Amino acid sequence: MPAIEEALRRSGRDWNDLDAIAVAHGPGLAGSLLVGVNTAKALAFARGLPLVPVNHLAGHIYAGWLYDDFPSPEPRFPLLCLVVSGAHSDLILMTGHNRFRRVGRTRDDAAGEAFDKVARLLGLGYPGGPAVQRAAAAGRPDSIPFPRSSIPGSFDVSFSGLKTAMRRLVDSFPPGTAPVADLAASFQSAVADVLVTNTVRAAAELGVEEILVGGGVAANLELRRQLEARSPVPVRWPPIRWCTDNAAMIAAAGYFAYQDGARADVTLDADATLKLGIDRPEERDALGAH
Secondary structure: OHHHHHHHHHHOOOHHHOOOEEEEEEOOOHHHHHHHHHHHHHHHHHHOOOEEEEEHHHHHHHHHHOOOOOOOOOOOOOEEEEEEOOOOEEEEEEEEOOEEEEEEOEOOOOHHHHHHHHHHHOOOOOOHHHHHHHHHOOOOOOOOOOOOOOOOOOOOEOOHHHHHHHHHHHHOOOOOOOOHHHHHHHHHHHHHHHHHHHHHHHHHHHOOOEEEEEOHHHHOHHHHHHHHHHOOOOEEOOOHHHOOOOHHHHHHHHHHHHHOOOOEOOOOOOOOOOOOOOOOHHHHHHHOOO
16 A cells, blocks of 8 residues: 555545556466455445456556657557566567457466576576676677577477576586676577567568567567567567566556456456467357457
């Protein structure tokens, strides 16, 4: 409650200015989701406001609608969304507001998780993404030929082999002698290359108008450099402060869900494994999903 009251104070608004309350009910850590969902349900009930359920991944996507320089043109559909975070590496085709179809995913580790694990191997601390990026600034990205995954017939990615290659290479050096900067730079370049290669190929094959990137890894400068250089269509990036988890992105997603008629009641529960969109044709047919 102190955080909510502080947010209202800073915005210059009060409870009477609110039209609805949006809440992320999944996916994510169950404990955190439960706190948010139960608080939102209580507030919506007490204030007589509509409760709007939001998928956390949709929040990362709708961070692309949070502009620093109003007015700005909205992203154009069909839109390919690359959502890269500590727990997710997904390619999502967006054909309109709240119309999602997953077309690619990680087969094992997410990109952010791989950054965290490699940062730990290199003794760089946590969170891994910024730590690896800082170390990589003094290294050469072409110094170590790390493997790149390729999964025929899909837009999926894999980072387990890359992570294993890093572990074996680090173990091959006597303690304290590993070239940390070169390792970090080469690893970072490999992760970006895998993500960009699949994203660019999907964008071309699906005929999208733009690419939108969201999630904590969207703040990575090497990913930004490679995708900007190789993309066949314009690339849209949220401001860096909206890349990591934040309430503004949930509010943005909640706005469009509210406009689309999404409502929940007091039975809303946290779902740690909540999916965004349907990625198998038979599921889409069965559910009548877009």
